[in-house]
Amino acid sequence: MTMTNNHLTPSFQPADRIASFKPYYFASLNRKIDSLRAQGKDIIRIDIGSPDLPPADFIVEALIESSKLKSHHGYGPNGGPFAFKQAVAQYYHRRFQVELDPSSQILGLIGSKEGLFHLSQVLVNPGDVVLVPDPGYPVYKASGLIAGAEIYSLPLTAENNFLPNLDSIPTDIANRAKILWLNYPNNPTGAIADLKFFEKAIEFGRKYNCVIAHDAPYTDVCFNGYKAPSILEVPGAQEVCVEFNSLSKTYNMAGWRVGMALGNAKIISLLHTYKSQLDTSQFTPIYDAGVTALSEDQSWLNDRNDIYQERRDIILNAIRSVGFQAETPPAAIYIWARLPEGFEDSMYFCNRLLEEAGLSITPGVIYGEHGEGFVRLSLCTAAEKLQIAMERLITWMNTQKN
Numbered sequence: 001m002t003m004t005n006n007h008l009t010p011s012f013q014p015a016d017r018i019a020s021f022k023p024y025y026f027a028s029l030n031r032k033i034d035s036l037r038a039q040g041k042d043i044i045r046i047d048i049g050s051p052d053l054p055p056a057d058f059i060v061e062a063l064i065e066s067s068k069l070k071s072h073h074g075y076g077p078n079g080g081p082f083a084f085k086q087a088v089a090q091y092y093h094r095r096f097q098v099e100l101d102p103s104s105q106i107l108g109l110i111g112s113k114e115g116l117f118h119l120s121q122v123l124v125n126p127g128d129v130v131l132v133p134d135p136g137y138p139v140y141k142a143s144g145l146i147a148g149a150e151i152y153s154l155p156l157t158a159e160n161n162f163l164p165n166l167d168s169i170p171t172d173i174a175n176r177a178k179i180l181w182l183n184y185p186n187n188p189t190g191a192i193a194d195l196k197f198f199e200k201a202i203e204f205g206r207k208y209n210c211v212i213a214h215d216a217p218y219t220d221v222c223f224n225g226y227k228a229p230s231i232l233e234v235p236g237a238q239e240v241c242v243e244f245n246s247l248s249k250t251y252n253m254a255g256w257r258v259g260m261a262l263g264n265a266k267i268i269s270l271l272h273t274y275k276s277q278l279d280t281s282q283f284t285p286i287y288d289a290g291v292t293a294l295s296e297d298q299s300w301l302n303d304r305n306d307i308y309q310e311r312r313d314i315i316l317n318a319i320r321s322v323g324f325q326a327e328t329p330p331a332a333i334y335i336w337a338r339l340p341e342g343f344e345d346s347m348y349f350c351n352r353l354l355e356e357a358g359l360s361i362t363p364g365v366i367y368g369e370h371g372e373g374f375v376r377l378s379l380c381t382a383a384e385k386l387q388i389a390m391e392r393l394i395t396w397m398n399t400q401k402n
């Protein structure tokens with residue numbers, strides 16, 4: 001058979017909804033760091049918020065025991081088994097005094113990131129507005145853009161305690177808003193919100209028929225006795241709120257991919273409908289271990305939080321000594337620091353620090369334009385290694401002054 005010249009090389013074009021996207025920042029960073037390491041460079045990473053400590057042994061044991069059961073290797077129920085939802089409901093009752101119906105108000109997720117992304121797909125039509133904090137976790141904006149939303153940014157600044165000013169939102173924007181995103185304890189700033197602020201947000205949601213989506217994976221990573229609230233503690237919250245939570249940071253289970261959406265039954269049902277079209281649940285033993293994590297001894301979390309607190313203070317002491325300005329975060333696993341005088345471009349700063357000093361931290365600009373001039377340092381590295389990291393930073397900063 002002879003080949004004719006009629007065959008053109010196929011040229012596939014991305015769909016409009018994805019055409020302007022680049023890979024997620026940390027996906028590109030991983031590739032860059034792999035390449036530097038392959039060249040023999042020693043790199044210390046304090047960029048990503050992936051807990052370096054393991055879950056308690058009894059949680060891992062629960063996974064092992066469950067995986068020995070022959071019946072636990074088939075497809076599980078989409079959105080998680082009832083036992084998991086029940087354990088989440090009991091956890092919310094014990095931890096926040098919030099009552100939730102496990103069947104209609106709780107949905108298991110493949111990590112909360114999955115549910116955050118889906119929320120825009122189930123609520124937003126092209127041209128609707130999504131209200132997004134800036135700086136903020138990138139998925140809020142990306143998922144809104146992919147759904148065709150117009151993004152309206154809410155600046156989070158030190159002057160407003162890193163809380164969005166809801167009164168500043170123009171009425172015509174508020175009328176078109178489908179989702180208001182909130183996240184406390186906050187990534188990347190480490191800021192917290194109280195119930196008074198949540199009440200105000202819920203009032204906004206009621207007034208403008210806008211879903212209040214509270215992303216809350218850090219509620220159990222708190223320091224100095226602080227206890228972060230759930231937005232669902234506000235009476236009537238379930239009329240307009242969905243909260244996302246996760247076992248990733250609370251129980252050091254980020255790689256296990258297990259999270260949950262909770263609250264308004266209509267939204268939970270929409271998320272379930274959407275999600276059941278595209279995934280077929282997780283490995284049953286992961287959910288079984290999740291039940292163990294949520295239900296059994298919680299005291300180990302205090303020791304884990306003390307470890308983070310020690311790391312937090314090592315970083316704060318070091319960075320403040322070379323001119324960074326940073327508040328002491330009462331929760332979450334990040335330090336949000338303004339670059340010292342003379343530095344503005346956070347991406348340029350982080351690239352040079354990585355290449356010249358072998359230290360990787362996160363440029364604030366990836367969280368939005370109000371993150372420019374800032375960097376985020378994560379607490380997910382052991383104290384001894386952090387000391388070395390801070391020595392590298394201080395030495396490198398001193399060479400910049402000459």
Ligand SMILES: Cc1ncc(COP(=O)(O)O)c(C=O)c1O
Pocket residue numbers: 049110111112113114137183186187215217245246247248254258259
């Ligand atoms: C604010 C925020 N939301 C959600 C997530 C995603 O968590 P998960 O591992 O549950 O998908 C993260 C992870 O860093 C986060 O910082």
